[in-house]
Amino acid sequence: MSFDIPVIELKGVTKSFGPVDVLKGIDFSAYAGQVTALVGDNGAGKSTLIKGLAGVQPYDGGEVHFAGGIVELKSPLDAGELGIEVVYQDLALCENLDIVQNMFLGKEELKAATLNEPHMELQAVQALESLSVKTVKSVRQKVSSLSGGQRQTVAIARSVLRDAKVVILDEPTAALGVAQTEQVLNLVTRLADKGVAVIIISHNLGDVFKVAHQISVLYLGKMVATLKTKEVTYDEVVAYITGAKGQEGAN
Template sequence: MTPLLEVRGIDKSFGPVQVLHDVAFSAHAGEVTALVGDNGAGKSTLVKCVGGIYPIDSGEIVFDGRPVQVHGPRDAGELGIEIVYQDLALCDNLDIVQNMFLGRERRRGLVLDEASMEELAEQTLSGLSVRTVKSIRQQVSSLSGGQRQTVAIAKAVLWNSKVVILDEPTAALGVAQTAQVLELVRRLADKGLAVVLISHNMNDVFAVSDQIAALYLGRMAAQVRTADVTHAQVVELITSGRSGDLGIVP
């Protein structure tokens, strides 16, 4: 099966510092691919290259079997790639519906079409089996951390996206809320989306992912099926770039 999103030979430098060396990575539809690595390994940079925030120096991005150019967040959005950033990017002073449609409001003529936006937001949230919000006309400032993360993810799903990239979605959450968000992540993949989950937490990674890709100092150490590796092996890949016959050949 061809992966939905594949990057090959990505190089990226910031001035004299090369952050990504010849990185290859793939994400399949219907699967959760965990992207792991230590601080500074290049996880966020890789994601931002895919999302069009940073231009890549060399390499190619293949989407659904054909090579594509991503020059900005709009390009990524048009392909169906949505990124949920660590700092959520929600406006506290707007309600859930307003946030989900921010920058892409539906309108009839000059006027905002609130009713159809509300309906669509409602459908998306119930499609994800989200039942934890009191009203979708609630201001985001009144939501808990888990609920905010849910809204951010639902916002990404709203646009018929095919690839959803989540940057540390559970980093700031408590135990119950983490479980809630992970369940949502799994549901996204079960709905046929390709989900990329960036995480530091091995428990989370093993709980939901189908594949694990480990970055080590800007190089892809290995991309393996979760079922084939142990906790300890992944930790080794993250910290030293290799584990047994897996990883970067010294």
């Protein structure tokens, strides 16, 4: 696995809302098979950075490189075509539908003009198996009967099904208990092991240190540090997040 060429690389991206510069020339990279954590205090620009990657709110300036070439991310469709999937905090699942139906929502397969349920079910099972998911009782369970961690699992497995190259997870453990957080973090690691570039946004540094290979810290619209998890301490990261460190020596 090559760690040299990032799957996705942002160079000097900017974004303003009226007079407010939210992103002030950000450089950011995510590598295949690695988990990159994006941390920063509220208002640092994490969401804006992610929305740009998802194509929901295109950047104003800067370059986006995908697998080496420059690309445009003007709409969610562009992002989807490149294989960039976002798992939002509110998950966007239909509780009245079952796991398979949710995983294929909007991408249903047809055969003879009717839904090809068996084939979708088979692929859903394979996607879940590839992530070693064992916690769901049945793939035909309604999502309303699933726990928060299981729902997160379904949402993540959906991105696997779509053959994502980059998966962005927005606070995947925010609403979960201890055991379920553990499950989801394991899932994140397995997702990266499959060769996916995983970007995880989290306020929980404990989680970040558990799964991330590198940590990118945003502070007031600037990338103040990009650190290897192994070479940094918890307190240092906190210092970067709060602005106590890194203001003078960014890059």
